[in-house]
Every structure is written in C-alpha cells, then in structure tokens.
Amino acid sequence: MDLNNKVALVTGGGTGIGKATSFALAERGAVVVVNYSRSHAEAEETVQAILDGGGRAMAVQANVANDEEVRRMVDAAAQRYGAVDVLVNNASITRHIPLDDLESANDEAWDELFQVNVKGMFYCARAVAAWMNKNGQGAIVNLGSIAGSTGSGSSLPYAVSKSAVHGLTKSLARALAPHIQVNCVIPGAVETRWWEGREEQMRRLAPNLLLQRLAAPEDIAECICAVLAQEAMTGQTITVDSGQTL
Template sequence: MSFYNKVVLVTGGGTGIGRATSLLLGEKGAVVAVNYSRSAVEAEETVREIKQAGGRALAIRADVSRDDEVRDMVQQVVRQFGTIDYLVNNASITRYIAMKDLEAVTEEIWDELLGVNVKGMFNCARAAAPYLREGKQGAIVNVGSVAGTTGKGSSLPYAVSKAAVHGLTKSLAHVLAPEIRVCGIAPGAVATRWWEGKEEQMRSLITHLPLERISPPEEIAQLICALLEQPSLTGQIITVDNGQTM
C-alpha cells in the first residue's frame, strides 16, 4: 500500500513521535496535516522540512480536547486537500507527580489529562471518520503507552489515561469496522523532550531494559506507518518497549 498523495492528519505532529511520523510520512509521499496546540514554531519547522524535501504539508492549530476546534481543523484539512485518508492520534500531555502522592492529583489535572489524552483522541476520530470511510480503507493509529499496561508512569492520571486510550482503540475498532481499521501502539521510553532534565533517570532505566537502549522517535514512527499500511490488522495494541514489560 502506497502513501503517495494520501492525506494524513497527525495530532501533536510538531514534536517527538509526532514530528518523526510527520517527516517519515512526507518522505513516503503523503500529504501531511501537522496539528499542534502550543508548539507552533516546531510544527512550522516540521512542515518546512517536508516541503523542502518536495512534499506537501500544512501546520494547523487546534486543542484536541475541544470538539469545536477539532471539527474546524478537520474541515480546514478537507478544504485544503479534499479528504483525510489516515489519522495518527498522537497528541498527549502529562504531569510529573509521584505515583503515591494521591493528594497532589487535583481535579484540574484529571480534567486536563483525560481531556487531551482520551477525549481528544475520540474527538479527532469522530470528526475524521466520515472522510476515512469514503475510501473504505481508512486507518487510525492511537499512541498509547506501556504506562497504560503497567499502571506506572509519570503520574497516576497519565497511566490511567493511557489505559483508557487502549480501551478506546478497541472500542473504535469495533464501531468503525469494516471501512476503518483502528490500532494502537504502547511505546516504552522514547528519547523525546519529555526526558529533558531527567537524563540521569533515563540512563538508569537503560541498564534495566533487556535491549539496553531507549527508542528514538524515528523507530516509533516506522511502526505507526506500518500499522497504517497493514490491511489485516485492527483492534490491536502493539507494544514497542525494548523488553521493558517482557
């Protein structure tokens, strides 16, 4: 299956895994809509790199937790490029809170993390679904986390939100079939800006991983593209964690 001239919306597409995915899709000939909420400079730079390599791309702002902004974003992409063929639900946030510090988990933090990480992915899937259905070969990849499997992570609400992402993936796979495939990935530690200031912690983690390495975002992007292309796969959560949860 070729990505040539396929329109792909990548949420959180200007940084980390989203940026790597946007660039790889651009290399493969896709038309990439690079969504961002706060990282305007990074999103514009990602689009510039795609265009400099001869590709087509657009940076577009929307807070995925807001349904009205998501619907407007989807309409802008459709007006610009005609449709949406694939969706990469990557936009996520976290708060660093000790797992045992239950009192630090405020209502505001719950609302913020669930709003972006879970409701945001649902909003994007719902708004894009009519266009993904048109070609009868649409696909969505939701970016979860091993935190959603293990129950451990940067904070308790983050881990819970990623477990919900995995559940959302399976539910969407049921309700959007057969025209749209929906899969998820559960990365372990990935070398993104989330590790800034925590380099010592990252080096310590490496020594406990069977493969003794942290994945670069480019490797996660390769898996995302492979799942978008795989016509026989839906409802699956693929773990890519260097053996962390083995």
C-alpha cells in the same frame, strides 16, 4: 494502506514522536497535516522540512481537547486536500506526580489529562471518520503508553488515561469497521523532551532494558507506518519498548 498521495493528519506533529512520524509519512509520499496546539514554530519547521524535501504538508493549529477546534481543523485539511485518509492520534500531555501521592492527583489533574489524552483522541477520530467513510477507507493509529499497561508512569491519572486509550482503540475498531482500521502503538521510554530535567534518570534506565537502549522517536514512527501498511489488522495494540515490560 499505500500511503502515497494519502492525506495524513498527525496531532502533536511538530515535536518528538509526532515530528518523526510526520517525516516518515512524507517519505512514503503522504500529504502531511501537522497539528499543533502551542508548538507553532516547531510545526512550521517540520512543514518546511517536508516541503524542502519535495513533499506536501501544512500546519494547522487546534487544541485536541476542544471538539469545535478539532472539527475545524479536519474540515480545513479535507477542504484543501479533498480527504483525510490517515489519523495519527499522537497529542498527549502529562503531569509528574508520585504514584503514592494521591492527594496531588486532584480533579484538575484528572480532568486535564483525560480531556486531552482520551477525549481528544475520540474527538479527532470522530471528526475524521466522516471523511474516511465517505471515501470508503481510512486508518487511525492511537499512541498509547506502557504506563497504561503497567499502571506505573509519570502519574496515576496519566497511566489510567493511557489505559483508557488502549480501550478506546478496541471500541473504535468495532464502531468504525469495516471501512476504518483502528490500532494502537504503545511506546515504552522514548528519547523525547518529556525527559527534560530528568536526563540522568533516562540514562540510568537504558542499561536495564533488554536491548539496552531507549527507543528513538524514529523507532516509533517506523512502527506506526508498518501498522498503517497492514490492511488485515484492527483493534490491536503493539508495544515498542526495547523489552522494558517483558
């Protein structure tokens, strides 16, 4: 897809990978809708940076775990710009629970992570699909995680939720074909605020990767844009992890 003048919604678009993706899309001429739940200041800063660079952008608040809020967000973007052509399903949360601490993986943890990480992505995809089908074309990129591929990560519920995102990608690709492409980018360790308080662990990990570096948010953003540029691909998962899972 040629991103010039396309309307792209990025959930969690004001921080980390979402912020880098918002900038990368704007650089390619897209109109960027920066979603946020609580990071209002960061989202507005991202929008202002895009506007200062001559691009077009707006910030919209919505908790992706709330279907009604998601529908309002998508309708607001579509009514302002006339379409929603691209969705980057980036918003996710986690809880840090040792994998072997099964008692701490309680109902609250499971429900919260699945509501945001899985159902939230579904809600967003469902909301944009109507607009994409109306225009006869659209593309969705979900953000997975190597935790969903390896079963190991910040917590057991998080790893399982990301595995579900990988499966959701394939199911949506079938459900939304032929007009809407759905793919998944699977980051490994990325230098974002998720490492806050665990910076030493991050520094110890990097030398053990094949490329001896953690990915930067910009690395993931470039892969997302490359996936969006490929018009003959759907239902695929692409891992960007500096060789972490090889």
